[in-house]
Amino acid sequence: MYSYRAPLRDIRFVVHEVLDFEQHYRSFGREELNRDLLEGILEEGARFAEDVLAPTNRIGDEHGLRFEDGQVLTPPGFKEAYDRYCEDGWITMTADPEWGGQGLPGGFALAFSEMLVSGNMAWKMYSGLTESASLTIAAHGSEDLKQRYLPKMVSGEWSGTMCLTEAHSGTDLGILRTKAEPRGDGSYSITGTKIFISAGEHDLTDNIVHLVLARLPDAPAGTKGISLFVVPKRLPDGEGHAGAGNGVRCGSIEHKMGIHASPTCVMHFNDSQGWMLGKPNEGLACMFTMMNHARLGVGLQGQGLSELAWQASIAYANDRLQGRAITGAKLPGKPADPIIVHPDVRRMLLTQKAIVEGGRVLCFLTAREIDSSHLNPDPDARKRSVDLVAFLTPIVKAFLTDASLEVTSLAVQVHGGHGFIRETGVEQLMRDARITPIYEGTNGIQALDLLGRKVFGTGGKSVMMMSDRIREAITKFGSLPEVAPLAAELGKRLDQWGKLTMELGAAAMKNPEEVGAAASDYLQVSGYVTLGWCWLAAAGVAAKKIAAGDAEADFYRAKLVTARHYFDRILPRIDSHAAAARAGAAGLMTLPAEHFAFA
Numbered sequence: 143m144y145s146y147r148a149p150l151r152d153i154r155f156v157v158h159e160v161l162d163f164e165q166h167y168r169s170f171g172r173e174e175l176n177r178d179l180l181e182g183i184l185e186e187g188a189r190f191a192e193d194v195l196a197p198t199n200r201i202g203d204e205h206g207l208r209f210e211d212g213q214v215l216t217p218p219g220f221k222e223a224y225d226r227y228c229e230d231g232w233i234t235m236t237a238d239p240e241w242g243g244q245g246l247p248g249g250f251a252l253a254f255s256e257m258l259v260s261g262n263m264a265w266k267m268y269s270g271l272t273e274s275a276s277l278t279i280a281a282h283g284s285e286d287l288k289q290r291y292l293p294k295m296v297s298g299e300w301s302g303t304m305c306l307t308e309a310h311s312g313t314d315l316g317i318l319r320t321k322a323e324p325r326g327d328g329s330y331s332i333t334g335t336k337i338f339i340s341a342g343e344h345d346l347t348d349n350i351v352h353l354v355l356a357r358l359p360d361a362p363a364g365t366k367g368i369s370l371f372v373v374p375k376r377l378p379d380g381e382g383h384a385g386a387g388n389g390v391r392c393g394s395i396e397h398k399m400g401i402h403a404s405p406t407c408v409m410h411f412n413d414s415q416g417w418m419l420g421k422p423n424e425g426l427a428c429m430f431t432m433m434n435h436a437r438l439g440v441g442l443q444g445q446g447l448s449e450l451a452w453q454a455s456i457a458y459a460n461d462r463l464q465g466r467a468i469t470g471a472k473l474p475g476k477p478a479d480p481i482i483v484h485p486d487v488r489r490m491l492l493t494q495k496a497i498v499e500g501g502r503v504l505c506f507l508t509a510r511e512i513d514s515s516h517l518n519p520d521p522d523a524r525k526r527s528v529d530l531v532a533f534l535t536p537i538v539k540a541f542l543t544d545a546s547l548e549v550t551s552l553a554v555q556v557h558g559g560h561g562f563i564r565e566t567g568v569e570q571l572m573r574d575a576r577i578t579p580i581y582e583g584t585n586g587i588q589a590l591d592l593l594g595r596k597v598f599g600t601g602g603k604s605v606m607m608m609s610d611r612i613r614e615a616i617t618k619f620g621s622l623p624e625v626a627p628l629a630a631e632l633g634k635r636l637d638q639w640g641k642l643t644m645e646l647g648a649a650a651m652k653n654p655e656e657v658g659a660a661a662s663d664y665l666q667v668s669g670y671v672t673l674g675w676c677w678l679a680a681a682g683v684a685a686k687k688i689a690a691g692d693a694e695a696d697f698y699r700a701k702l703v704t705a706r707h708y709f710d711r712i713l714p715r716i717d718s719h720a721a722a723a724r725a726g727a728a729g730l731m732t733l734p735a736e737h738f739a740f741a
Contacts, residue, residue: 143567144454146196148188148257151697152499156506159683163249166510170517172247180250183235187254190232194223195261202264202403203570209395214343214405220265224346228298233269238280241292247513252442252506259446263574264403266446268301268341270439275302275353278432279372282420290378291351300349300384304432305336305373305409313587315355315426316364322356322371322416332356332373332416335393335408338581342407343375343392349384350375352409353432354416355425362423370425371416389414400573433582434535438508440582441538444546444575445501451546451553451571452494458557458566459487481556489711490552496677496708497545499701503676504542508534526607533596533604534672536588541669543578544585550575589661592668598647598657605643609636612675619682622689624702628681628709632674635716639671642720649726659727663719670716674709681705 157163157180167175198219208215227233235251237243258266276295279287294300311318320334332354336342343350352373361367379385389412396406420428459482463473467483481487508531515527550572554561561568579585596604612632620629646664649656684701692698 143200143565144450144457146192146199146260146450147453148184148191148260149449149453149502150184150188152502153184153253153256155680155683155697155701156503157249157253159687160503160679161506161510163510167247167249167513167517170514170519172517175247175250180253183250184253187232187257190227190230191254191257191261194226195258195265198223198265198403199262200567200570202262203574204402206402207395207405209392209405212343212392213345214392214395214407215345216405217403220403221346223262223265224268224298227269233272233298234296236273237276237292237296241276241280241288241296243296247509247517249506249509249513252509255439256442256446256449256502256505259443260450262403263443263447264401266443267401267404268344268346269298271304271341271436272298272300272302274432274435274439275304275351277435278353278370278428279351279419281431282370282428283372284417287372287417287419290382291372291374294349294382295351299347300351300374301341301344301347302351302353303339303342304429304436305339305342305352305354306429307336307338308334309337313584315368318355318357318368320354320356320411322358322369322418324358325415328417330356330358330371330416330418332371332411332414335410337408338396339407339409340404340581342405342409343395344405348376349378350390352390352411353419353429354411355429356416358422365426367423368425369422370419370428372419373411373414373416377415398577400570400576436582437535437539437588438512440578441540441542442505444543444578445498445505447571447575447578448494448498448501448542448546448549451550451568452491452498454566454568454571455491455494455553455556456482458560459491462557487556490556492704492707493712494549494552496704496712497549497673499680499704500673500676500708501542501545503680504534504538504673507676508538529600529604529607530611533592533608536592536596536665537669537672539582540579540585540588540592540665541672543575544666545669546575546578547572585665586662589665590658593646593661593664594657597643597664598650602643602647605640608672609640612636612671612678615675615678615682619678619685622682622685624685624688625678625681625705628678628705631709631713632671632678635671635674635713638716638720639667642667642723646723653727655727655731659725659730660723663723666719667716667723670713670719674713677705677708 164177202217205217234243235246236248239245272295308318322330322332354371354373355368375390376384377386377388391410393408393410460480462481463478464481467479472479472483511527511531515524518524553568557566557568560566616629616633619625646660680701684698687698688695
């Protein structure tokens with residue numbers, strides 16, 4: 143099992159050099175959001191992730207959870223780490239100061255969040271869900287609900303969940319059956335059963351605030367008849383403390399492939415008292431505040447797991463001695479050379495490195511745009527940031543989680559047989575990563591959202607907006623000799639992406655099934671183009687540093703080599719995905735369902 147080390151040098155490269163956070167936030171008049179503040183977060187956050195949290199990761203996977211008399215008991219060390227996390231103020235970083243938060247922008251907290259995922263993804267889910275639930279209450283709750291719940295949730299004293307899925311109602315929320323009956327006092331009686339509820343029951347906090355989708359008695363059918371309710375596990379008493387039980391019970395927890403230390407619960411609501419968030423029958427729109435935040439969080443899960451898998455791979459490749467280099471022994475005094483001398487091992491390692499480091503730029507770029515959508519004094523600029531984040535959200539969620547399956551699988555492959563056994567720990571990463579393309583909206587749903595809503599729903603304006611941003615980078619870095627070939631190649635891929643978009647739009651006008659048939663491959667094309675944008679920016683900065691004679695030239699040369707690997711060996715995947723997207727719906731929809739298999 144490998145010890146996690148926070149990738150501080152690469153994070154600094156992204157936030158200080160590629161994206162220049164200090165200048166970005168200063169342009170909004172936020173002088174206090176400076177390099178020194180961010181450095182303090184990085185240094186102290188790394189210590190927490192490495193020394194406090196990472197040691198609990200293997201314990202959580204091996205020990206798992208205990209379910210006793212409706213109670214979920216977390217693994218050893220989890221409660222202590224959570225209490226330390228709250229006591230040190232980490233949980234309050236981005237929350238509104240009105241409710242006890244520090245009011246830091248999400249971009250400043252993102253580096254720490256990535257470290258937490260790498261340290262222990264299952265543990266991070268508890269606080270991540272609470273943050274998402276708090277944001278939703280802050281955005282849509284009445285003043286009374288905010289006063290009652292936000293101080294406790296922001297401090298970490300109480301936690302939160304989202305309760306959407308039912309046994310018969312997964313992606314199709316329009317058929318959910320949980321009922322909400324008015325009590326006559328402004329509250330509602332919530333009755334129903336939800337499944338697959340992450341952190342629905344646990345011992346880290348003395349109260350859990352559930353956000354529950356349910357139907358009013360007179361609600362119209364479908365998604366237009368769904369309302370959202372705040373339903374606490376225990377009702378707040380007159381002094382604001384967790385009081386009497388509220389008819390909320392965990393019936394069981396699932397036995398899962400991965401994230402063994404995160405409880406996935408069956409939750410029963412039996413005449414539980416709840417309060418509406420937002421307006422009647424508009425609950426799904428309110429819930430999307432939480433879901434979009436959570437989707438970006440899941441993309442970050444893919445990023446954090448990929449980083450940990452990459453660290454394990456490079457450590458093993460340098461230590462494992464097998465065979466000799468094709469060009470002759472590199473370590474003649476030892477029985478064999480380390481496997482990093484072999485071209486195919488280097489192919490795997492560079493692929494991991496390209497995905498991980500490019501993905502990091504994408505995550506931080508998205509977080510910076512989210513902050514811009516709140517902080518920029520120019521309303522038109524805020525709107526552009528909102529639109530860009532909306533476009534990037536399904537890409538961050540789906541592309542980076544699909545990529546995490548590749549990176550963790552490559553980690554197992556680099557380790558060979560030792561990757562397939564539990565002792566090295568990399569198989570846990572592959573198991574943990576497998577849920578990320580599934581929850582918070584499957585990646586197929588993300589693809590439909592991208593192509594159907596974000597692209598065709600805007601008449602293609604979103605793609606033009608993205609293309610303009612990417613062409614700015616091509617213009618900015620295209621004159622650098624080291625980077626010019628990459629810029630030219632990205633320009634060609636950008637044209638290819640635009641042409642594909644137009645062709646699919648024309649096909650969809652004739653047959654709406656073309657959208658579903660092309661969506662997943664279209665998202666992959668979009669993801670590879672977007673990561674190409676990120677790598678062009680990184681390579682451009684690196685080339686300028688080398689030209690200036692920077693003392694860390696080796697670091698920057700490694701960036702250029704990795705960028706070239708991305709453009710030579712990964713970006714061309716666009717061709718196969720574009721061909722598949724153009725193949726059309728007929729090949730998928732012609733075969734009758736009863737002919738898929740014959741006895």
